[in-house]
Amino acid sequence: MAGFNKVVTSYAEAMAGLEDGMTVIAGGFGLCGIPENLIAEIKRLGAKDLTVVSNNCGVDGFGLGILLEDRQIKTMIASYVGENALFEKQLLDGDLEVILTPQGTLAEKMRAAGAGIPAFFTATGYGTPIGEGKEVREFDGRPYILEESIKGDFAIVKAWKADRYGNVVYRHTARNFNPLAATAGKITVVEVEELVEPGELDPADIHTPGIYVDRVIKGNFEKRIEKRTVRSR
């Protein structure tokens, strides 16, 4: 009896059911809080023609950037993609489609999908190329554009701690898009630094309640730093 035990012990189990052409929503901001091992598993599985939804697309050789190496990404939905030479090449060669989406709109598209809201009006992007072709409606004299939410076949999430019920907490700014991604997947997979016993996490401090989570796996993380800025004593 599995009951509420959402813990899986292999990455193959964690990503079981991933198929060509699926939409994968990934948490993370830059390289902070990215589900690095779940991404590596997608590379190993070799699924192709994926639509990947994430704020960024990793860097060359790490994070979502590794899915470019075997051309697994067909469409990338992101707000900023500047850190990746292979991405640039595939985009210029026409091998990759990119749909640039304002960062707040991207977060809200995930949040709305998870909350059962198919679309929402926002002022962001009105009067810009992002607003072209989208329905406009005025509220209190100000124009807003209609943006549709984004549901994922899979959501892949990186968190700090989880219990077997799938209750999750994130650490510092590694939270970013992760809780939103977690709500928006038909199958939501969370990889964590630490598995804890039920009751160890204060119920009032849970960031993502287990109802959103299908699978939990404990991973080991490199946690690469993109821009190491320090001051001297």
Added chain:
Amino acid sequence: MALTREQMAQRVAQEIQDGSYVNLGIGIPTLVANYIPDGIEVMLQSENGLLGMGRYPYEDEVDADMINAGKETVTAIDGAAIFDSAESFAMIRGGHVDLTVLGAFEVDVNGNIASWMIPNKLVKGMGGAMDLVAGAENIICTMTHASKHGESKLLSQCELPLTGAGCIRRVLTDLAFLEIKDGAFHLLERAPGVSVEEIERLTAGKLVVPEHVPEMQLDA
């Protein structure tokens, strides 16, 4: 003399009020944090989900899970709050941030801003800039007044694709501090040693010049 990047940051910092929430963009806006006057309390918002951004960490404080919107390692001040990206943009879009400072390629007399895309050059994305300009009531745009070739960036109408429409009210350039209203740039201050004539020559959009244009007051 045109202002240096540091002097521009210094002038913008004078506009920051005690007890305000401020979002600083990449580049010159980031430098503004170094010139916040002593004795006032400011909360810096970083759109990846941090309110109360602190200084860069010492080497032994570096934490991969603690970064700012520029993806740089940072610290949080005592009293900071951390939240997810939807919450962060709820603050921004909902008009809760008191002051936003960001850079631009062009602005125009109607408060339009272009800052993210140059056609036929590689487009990296708008990040949070479109949300910031759509949400903030109070934005200061920092930019050079003209290109290296002397082409004005303060225009009648932006030529590049917009980041936001009708959202910019104040512009600080290396030559002047200006307000945008009633379809014109209004000259508020000039950089020390810069003449009104030079500003007029390098402003393509309609410019309203009052009888007396004070020089900016900057600390040495």
